[in-house]
Amino acid sequence: MCDYYAILGLEHKRSESLSAREVKDAYRRSLLQYHPDKTQGNRNGDAAISVDQMAAAYRVLVDPGLKAEYDRGLQRSSSHASSHLHHDDSRTGMEIVDLDTVAFDEQTQLWSRACRCGSAFIITEHQLEKNAEQGELIVSCDGCSLWLMILFNTEDTP
Structure with a gap:
């Protein structure tokens, strides 16, 4: 799972509540640091963070409801993420839907x-x-290295 806190440089605030202003400031810093126009020829082999990843991180972490859902997903996936993703998550985009x-x-x-x-x-x-018991499914794109986490509920029929 893509670590939105790391993308925005907020790893140290993972367990704290974040204000919308803190998230917005972190988003802007991240854009300046990783934007392709600012980093051409200056990557030094580091994994580039895409603008899409930064925008997704901002969208999720600035909204208290989405942030809570994302935090729950992080907790659930941390126990079995290695069985689904056998590479560096910072290089992979994951959208939660x-x-x-x-x-x-x-x-x-x-x-x-x-x-x-x-x-x-x-x-x-x-x-x-x-994956019904977990209520989530992680699938990869057929054509690239992006991932999709699908959250769902199962209904018992009488």
Whole structure:
């Protein structure tokens, strides 16, 4: 899972409440530090943080509800993240979405969501059933190194 606190340089404030101003200031500092126009030829082999990752981090950490949900996701995924992601998370984008925002195709019985690379994230019923107890599923894009965490609830039918 992408560490939004690290992206914005707020690792030391992970367990504290953050004001909207603190998050906004950290976002601006991060933009200045990692923006491609500012860092051309000055990467020194460091993993670049994308503007999309910074924007996603800002969007989540500035909203108290999304931040609380993200923090819960961090706690849940920390125990089994290594089994899903076998590489450096700072180099990988991960978006957190609700299953309701993912399109379902009646004919193929598959859920899909377009990726910015032009490919797609594909989700099967089997994957959802297998992860029903956790209420989350992490899938990779078919065409690039981005990841999608899908949060969902299962309903018991009478």
